[in-house]
Amino acid sequence: MAQQIPLVDYLVLxxxxxxxxxxxxSCGARYFDRRNACAACEGTGFKKVDVPTTGEVRTFTxxxxxxxxxxxxxxxxxxxxxxxxxxxxxxxxxPDPEHVTTGMKVRxxxxxxxxxxxxxxxxxxxxxxxxx
Amino acid sequence: xxSASEEVWVLGIHMTKFGKHPDLDTVDLAAEAVQGxxxxxxxxxxDMGIIGAGNLMGGAMPIGQxxxxxxxxxxxxxxxxxxxxATGATALRVACMAIKAGETDMGLAFGVEKLAGAGxxxxxxxxxxxxxxxxxxxxxxxxxxxxxxxxxxxxxxxxQIGQEYGHRYGGTSFELFAKxxxxxxxHSTLNPLAAYTKKMTLDEIMNDVMIAYPNTRPMxxxxxxxxxxxxxxxxxxxxxxxxxxxxxxVKISASILTTxxxxxxCQVLPNVNDLTxxxxxxxxxxxxxxxxxxxxxxxxxxxxxxxxxxxxxxxLCERGGAADFFNSGATWRDGTTPVNVSGGLESKGxxxxxxxxxxxxxxxxxxxxxxxxxxxxxxxxGLTHVIGxxxxxxxxxxxKSAA
Numbered sequence: 001m002a003q004q005i006p007l008v009d010y011l012v013l014x015x016x017x018x019x020x021x022x023x024x025x026s027c028g029a030r031y032f033d034r035r036n037a038c039a040a041c042e043g044t045g046f047k048k049v050d051v052p053t054t055g056e057v058r059t060f061t062x063x064x065x066x067x068x069x070x071x072x073x074x075x076x077x078x079x080x081x082x083x084x085x086x087x088x089x090x091x092x093x094x095p096d097p098e099h100v101t102t103g104m105k106v107r108x109x110x111x112x113x114x115x116x117x118x119x120x121x122x123x124x125x126x127x128x129x130x131x132x
Numbered sequence: 133x134x135s136a137s138e139e140v141w142v143l144g145i146h147m148t149k150f151g152k153h154p155d156l157d158t159v160d161l162a163a164e165a166v167q168g169x170x171x172x173x174x175x176x177x178x179d180m181g182i183i184g185a186g187n188l189m190g191g192a193m194p195i196g197q198x199x200x201x202x203x204x205x206x207x208x209x210x211x212x213x214x215x216x217x218a219t220g221a222t223a224l225r226v227a228c229m230a231i232k233a234g235e236t237d238m239g240l241a242f243g244v245e246k247l248a249g250a251g252x253x254x255x256x257x258x259x260x261x262x263x264x265x266x267x268x269x270x271x272x273x274x275x276x277x278x279x280x281x282x283x284x285x286x287x288x289x290x291x292q293i294g295q296e297y298g299h300r301y302g303g304t305s306f307e308l309f310a311k312x313x314x315x316x317x318x319h320s321t322l323n324p325l326a327a328y329t330k331k332m333t334l335d336e337i338m339n340d341v342m343i344a345y346p347n348t349r350p351m352x353x354x355x356x357x358x359x360x361x362x363x364x365x366x367x368x369x370x371x372x373x374x375x376x377x378x379x380x381x382v383k384i385s386a387s388i389l390t391t392x393x394x395x396x397x398c399q400v401l402p403n404v405n406d407l408t409x410x411x412x413x414x415x416x417x418x419x420x421x422x423x424x425x426x427x428x429x430x431x432x433x434x435x436x437x438x439x440x441x442x443x444x445x446x447x448l449c450e451r452g453g454a455a456d457f458f459n460s461g462a463t464w465r466d467g468t469t470p471v472n473v474s475g476g477l478e479s480k481g482x483x484x485x486x487x488x489x490x491x492x493x494x495x496x497x498x499x500x501x502x503x504x505x506x507x508x509x510x511x512x513x514g515l516t517h518v519i520g521x522x523x524x525x526x527x528x529x530x531x532k533s534a535a
Binding site: 010031058064067070117125 | 258259260261262263264265267270271272273274275277278279280281282283285287288291292293295296298299306341342343344345346347394396397399400401
């Protein structure tokens with residue numbers, strides 16, 4: 001199997017791919033980016049927490065017109081993973097309003113987005129319909 | 133000299149025609165708006181004590197000083213401001229604050245943008261992936277994430293904002309959002325300064341090019357060139373001016389700027405709701421008026437999906453009732469709360485930094501009874517609203533002079 005690297009550092013690959021958030025140890029606010037402090041309480045202590053891999057689509061759009069180089073159409077969404085909001089594409093679903101709805105149940109899935117000159121695969125993530 | 137309890141009034145105000153101005157550069161457009169505002173107020177650059185200047189896309193040179201070098205280098209302080217689509221409102225707010233603070237009794241604010249032909253996107257472009265993956269930036273990403281981890285395009289972001297409202301409260305559909313656009317395009321036919329003044333049928337809107345579902349092309353704000361400027365004056369200074377100036381002056385009953393307060397999802401999808409709610413509450417309190425008192429509203433319909441949520445955020449309707457409110461016809465120009473009678477950003481156009489003063493011009497022109505064919509009869513109170521993603525919200529409440 002080729003060497004793999006996650007598209008973003010908050011995606012953990014392996015047998016059980018999942019997202020990790022930086023959780024404020026003072027107030028519990030969660031973030032996916034590198035932090036200077038907590039925007040909710042100004043605390044500076046953070047711990048890594050696993051984010052549930054299933055959730056519900058809270059909102060979505062089907063992007064038909066994007067910057068050059070981005071394949072369209074694709075579904076961009078916000079998924080509510082048991083209280084943690086996650087920005088992601090919806091994948092393995094037909095990108096039209098008949099097949100995508102708010103409230104639909106989804107689960108995390110990974111996909112290879114490309115291979116670099118060293119043969120390393122970059123692996124991204126999205127959410128796919130649950131039980132589809 | 134003005135005091136902290138000082139009233140602030142619009143003395144002169146002007147907007148250029150929005151659209152394509154290939155023969156005018158950024159400074160030309162700003163100069164046209166500023167000269168118009170000065171002439172409208174019966175004053176000159178020598179009367180100004182401060183300038184709030186807004187421009188986002190024009191480059192590194194300070195636009196306020198570039199304007200001074202064409203119209204009058206009087207040595208006064210210039211504040212060049214940048215606050216995304218709230219830039220114009222921020223420039224105006226700076227001039228208002230200077231008067232409130234007692235630092236001057238007359239100030240100028242302007243916003244200008246050259247955007248014609250800029251296309252629909254504000255999400256940048258994706259460069260090719262590098263030859264070797266190496267984590268970079270705050271997300272430790274090895275490649276561009278726009279389009280791979282959701283979308284950064286404005287039509288897509290605001291589509292999600294409208295869809296989220298629908299998910300929460302129900303009543304929305306592609307057709308409903310398209311009908312909002314139909315309203316604004318219909319309104320634009322009466323506005324000679326709008327970039328696009330063509331009426332569009334619901335079918336035409338829904339069958340136009342899809343940009344980011346449910347926003348088709350005519351449901352997106354129109355990039356264009358344009359500028360707007362306002363001269364503001366303290367209440368005590370206004371009393372020393374001519375009766376004609378006093379009669380045409382428009383009171384700024386509230387001038388508010390807010391940013392997005394933290395909530396759970398705000399760094400995942402921009403929250404344009406809470407900061408608008410906060411700004412509206414402060415504005416109504418400061419002005420001593422309520423949403424039911426508004427004769428017209430110019431709100432930030434950067435996309436049709438955005439207009440809907442702001443009916444609710446501005447308390448024009450009951451919480452969760454924006455779809456019913458729109459369906460009642462309330463926001464058409466003959467409704468109970470006319471919204472975007474200028475045609476809104478979808479047809480009047482959205483030269484970013486000009487927008488937050490152009491909407492004040494629109495409302496002020498109605499309050500003065502000078503709006504011609506699109507005059508809202510008897511308009512006495514109006515509200516303007518802009519959102520700059522990132523985020524900032526500017527709200528101004530304006531009242532007709534009693535003089």
